Amino acid sequence: xxxxxxxxxxxxxxxxxxxxxxxxxxxxxxxxxxxxxxxxxxxxxxxxxxxxxxxxxxxxxxxxxxxxxxxxxxxxxxxxxxxxxxxxxxxxxxxxxxxxxxxxxxxxxxxxxxxxxxxxxxxxxxxxxxxxxxxxxxxxxxxxxxxxxxxxxxxxxxxxxxxxxxxxxxxxxxxxxxxxxxxxxxxxxxxxxxxxxxxxxxxxxxxxxxxxxxxxxxxxxxxxxxxxxxxxxxxxxxxxxxxxxxxxxxxxxxxxxxxxxxxxxxxxxxxxxxxxxxxxxxxxxxxxxxxxxxxxxxxxxxxxxxxxxxxxxxxxxxxxxxxxxxxxxxxxxxxxxxxxxxxxxxxxxxxxxxxxxxxxxxxxxxxxxxxxxxxxxxxxxxxxxxxxxxxxxxxxxxxxxxxxxxxxxxxxxxxxxxxxxxxxxxxxxxxxxxxxxxxxxxxxxx
Numbered sequence: 003x004x005x006x007x008x009x010x011x012x013x014x015x016x017x018x019x020x021x022x023x024x025x026x027x028x029x030x031x032x033x034x035x036x037x038x039x040x041x042x043x044x045x046x047x048x049x050x051x052x053x054x055x056x057x058x059x060x061x062x063x064x065x066x067x068x069x070x071x072x073x074x075x076x077x078x079x080x081x082x083x084x085x086x087x088x089x090x091x092x093x094x095x096x097x098x099x100x101x102x103x104x105x106x107x108x109x110x111x112x113x114x115x116x117x118x119x120x121x122x123x124x125x126x127x128x129x130x131x132x133x134x135x136x137x138x139x140x141x142x143x144x145x146x147x148x149x150x151x152x153x154x155x156x157x158x159x160x161x162x163x164x165x166x167x168x169x170x171x172x173x174x175x176x177x178x179x180x181x182x183x184x185x186x187x188x189x190x191x192x193x194x195x196x197x198x199x200x201x202x203x204x205x206x207x208x209x210x211x212x213x214x215x216x217x218x219x220x221x222x223x224x225x226x227x228x229x230x231x232x233x234x235x236x237x238x239x240x241x242x243x244x245x246x247x248x249x250x251x252x253x254x255x256x257x258x259x260x261x262x263x264x265x266x267x268x269x270x271x272x273x274x275x276x277x278x279x280x281x282x283x284x285x286x287x288x289x290x291x292x293x294x295x296x297x298x299x300x301x302x303x304x305x306x307x308x309x310x311x312x313x314x315x316x317x318x319x320x321x322x323x324x325x326x327x328x329x330x331x332x333x334x335x336x337x338x339x340x341x342x343x344x345x346x347x348x349x350x351x352x353x354x355x356x357x358x359x360x361x362x363x364x365x366x367x368x369x370x371x372x373x374x375x376x377x378x379x380x381x382x383x384x385x386x387x388x389x390x391x392x393x394x395x396x397x398x399x400x401x402x403x404x405x406x407x408x409x410x411x412x413x414x415x416x417x418x419x420x421x422x423x424x425x426x427x428x429x430x431x432x433x434x435x436x437x438x439x440x441x442x443x444x445x446x447x448x
Contacts, residue, residue, distance in 0.1 A: 006151040007129035008136060009048035010072065011116040012087070013055075013064075020054040032070075032088040039121045040081050047154055048072045049133075050087065053117055064117035065097040069136075069147060071154055089153065091146045096139060104135035153191075169347035170283050171204035171432055173355045174268040175252060177281075178434040180354065180399050181270060182250040184242055190352035203254035203430065205238030212240055235425055249437040255421075256430040267424050269417070269433045270402060275328055277408025278417050280337045281359070282307065285344055286384055290376070295343050296384030299369060306427065311337050311362055314420040318413045329410040332401065336408045337362040341383060341392070358385065358392035 014020040019035070026033045037044060052068040069091050075084035098117045102110050105128070112128040124132060133151070137144050172190070179186040189208070198207020206212065235255040242250045268281040284304075286295035299308075315337060323334075342357035360368070368374055368383060376382045393401070401407045409417070424431055 005130070006133050006148075006155065007049065007126070008051055008069075008124055008132040009129055010045055010121065010123050011051045011053070011066070011113075011119075012072070012121055013053040013117060013119060015055055015120060017055050024054060027068075027090060027092070031090045032086065033090070034075070034084060034086045036078050037083050037085055037121055038081060039083070043123065044074045044083055044085060044121065045072065045123060046074050048123075049151055049154055051116075051136075052087065052090070063097045063099060065095050065100070066093065066117070067095060068092055069150065071150055089150055091143065091150065093140060093143060096136075100139060101132065101135055104138055105131050165199065165347045166285070166345060167430060168198060168204045169345040170285075171254065171430065172347070173342075173345060174281070174283075174432045175204060176352065176354045177268065177395075177399065178250065178252055178270060178432075178436075179242065181272075181402050181434075182242070182244070182248075182436050183403070184244055184250065186354075187352040189242070203238040203256065205240050205252060205254050208240050211242060212238065235431075237430075249435075251435045251437075253433040253435075254430060255425060255433060267429045267431050269421070269431060270408075271414075271433070271435045272402065272405055272408060273435065273437050275405030275408065276411045276414055277331070277405055278336060278414055279402050279408040280311075280420070281340050282311070282338070284339050284341050284383075286341060287344055288382070290382065290384075290386070292386075294384055294386040296382035296386070297341060298381055299383060300381045308365075310420075310423050310427065312366075314416070314423070315362055317416045317419060318409060321410070321413045321416070324410045324412060326411075328405070330406075331408060331410065332406045333361060333363075335361045335363045336413075338393075338398070338407075339365055341388075354395055357395060358388055359394070359398045360388075360392050364392075 014023060014035075023033050023035070048071070050070060050072040051066045052070060053064065053066050054068065070087040071089045073086045073088065075086055077083050098113075101113060105113065109128045109131055112125050113132065116122050116124075137147060140147070172193070176186045176190060179189060189211070192210050193204075193207045194209055195207065197209055198204050236253060237256050238254040240252050242252075244250075268283075270279045270281075271277070272279075284297045284299075286297045288296050288298055290296060315335065318336070319334065339360045339362070340357045341360060342355045345355050369381070373387050373389075374381050374383050398407075421431060421433075
């Protein structure tokens with residue numbers, strides 16, 4: 003805690019803007035605004051005290067009303083930058099004089115004008131003392147303030163093969179939660195790094211939600227296609243419920259130890275539409291001379307995986323085409339690659355890694371196209387040569403939610419073949435079963 007600090011202060015001096023932000027905070031814990039301070043002066047990430055001028059106490063003395071986490075966004079103009087404040091906690095009104103009283107006299111001059119300037123970075127030593135003063139003034143808010151401080155001071159975990167696989171499972175779990183319509187941020191923040199990294203899968207770190215294997219029997223999961231192939235390789239099971247008591251069960255199946263797994267397959271099963279959707283992660287670890295990230299498919303592991311997927315797709319296509327409304331899909335291909343940069347593992351980061359979702363049939367065409375050939379004859383698949391012809395995260399989630407992607411009812415019976423082949427190769431299989439019956443779609447920003 004000795005390194006924790008209040009890094010900056012933000013004063014919303016416009017009453018109209020302050021009112022609009024308060025309206026926003028009544029339904030959310032975050033807001034976005036534009037700063038007129040030169041961008042280089044704004045911290046990339048900071049624990050920040052916030053003053054809203056529409057507070058009724060402001061007629062007596064300026065002071066602070068909220069605390070949150072600032073993240074700097076893109077430059078809007080020469081002297082303007084967009085900022086996003088998240089995880090906002092409302093505070094009892096704190097007059098500036100109260101803060102000054104709890105800070106040593108030699109440091110008071112550094113914060114005397116913090117309630118009159120739109121934005122101010124706090125010097126290092128002063129920021130530490132200001133943090134301690136805040137805890138002293140608001141003991142009832144100590145737990146919430148420490149949670150915010152921990153969040154921005156949590157270092158990224160060491161990047162190695164094990165951490166990469168755990169990070170990929172974390173991303174796949176987050177996608178499942180979004181498809182189901184549950185707020186992932188609160189769930190991911192409960193993840194215990196020690197349990198998650200030392201356990202058999204990412205799911206073992208979600209100790210508040212973990213289901214033990216004996217309990218899983220009651221879910222009747224053995225009725226699912228491919229359940230027998232999954233059951234004997236289970237490394238973790240979690241269950242989530244929404245306000246309608248609908249369930250999302252996520253299972254991790256992996257024959258090999260996590261650190262020896264070849265990668266992660268996500269299989270999402272939507273019970274309402276009896277549709278399976280498959281995602282295989284491809285990490286862009288290489289860079290061009292222009293520092294553009296790309297994936298090189300010219301490797302044995304890729305060829306083996308592609309053969310597995312192509313054979314499975316042939317099995318699916320051998321089934322008769324359904325003409326029922328519930329079986330309608332935008333494409334007959336339920337298999338996708340998620341192309342993304344190397345995934346860093348940060349325990350409290352609930353965001354989904356940006357990526358390009360590319361269907362198997364699109365991928366096969368790409369492999370034969372001259373556009374992905376590098377200057378030395380190698381193959382490069384990256385954002386720089388995809389030409390924006392891919393499905394983004396938000397659209398992918400919406401299409402799966404609506405049952406517009408995935409297998410049809412008859413083809414779903416063939417899924418066991420795909421699961422068994424993936425486990426034999428050594429993939430970690432994240433299998434999500436969605437019991438949702440709702441039609442409504444919940445939109446999210448990424």
